[in-house]
Amino acid sequence: MPAIKDKEVLIALMQKMYWLELQMEQMGTWEGRLEMMDDNLEALEILSHDSDRHGSIVEKWLKKASIQIPESTPKGLPNHILNFEGLSSPEMFSMIVKYEILALNAYKDMKNADPDVIKALFEKEDDLEEFFEDLEQLIRDEEKHASICKKQIGGYMKVKY
Numbered sequence: 001m002p003a004i005k006d007k008e009v010l011i012a013l014m015q016k017m018y019w020l021e022l023q024m025e026q027m028g029t030w031e032g033r034l035e036m037m038d039d040n041l042e043a044l045e046i047l048s049h050d051s052d053r054h055g056s057i058v059e060k061w062l063k064k065a066s067i068q069i070p071e072s073t074p075k076g077l078p079n080h081i082l083n084f085e086g087l088s089s090p091e092m093f094s095m096i097v098k099y100e101i102l103a104l105n106a107y108k109d110m111k112n113a114d115p116d117v118i119k120a121l122f123e124k125e126d127d128l129e130e131f132f133e134d135l136e137q138l139i140r141d142e143e144k145h146a147s148i149c150k151k152q153i154g155g156y157m158k159v160k161y
């Protein structure tokens with residue numbers, strides 16, 4: 001994918017990611033409703049907790065760039081992304097991993113955006129540096145999340161008594 005060269009495209013992507021992280025954080029609410037092995041629960045908890053943290057990071061940058069915080073589903077995202085009803089745990093993590101990879105690619109795209117477009121969002125030099133540091137952390141986390149999911153997909157299920 002060519003680097004983002006349009007400020008509006010970058011803004012829309014940041015808003016979309018804020019919303020996505022918020023939705024991903026919600027997957028923690030399924031913990032009590034699903035019969036899972038401890039290993040699955042632990043994975044879900046990490047993913048949910050990190051998404052909460054990621055949402056706050058993206059929110060920080062939206063605020064610094066004076067971008068509106070989305071209050072409803074941004075264009076291009078379905079209203080309810082995570083519905084695990086009736087899914088086995090490998091199916092559930094197969095669903096989650098798609099969004100982890102989407103997030104990973106989105107943060108990479110943000111990092112690789114045209115530097116002039118990024119500079120236009122944040123005036124301060126310090127902000128620019130911190131923005132890139134945060135994106136690097138987000139990319140590392142999403143890589144970790146994708147591999148956590150893959151491990152759960154590849155595992156086997158046990159019946160919980």
Ligand SMILES: [Fe+2]
Nearest residue numbers: 100103142145
């Ligand atoms: Fe994630």
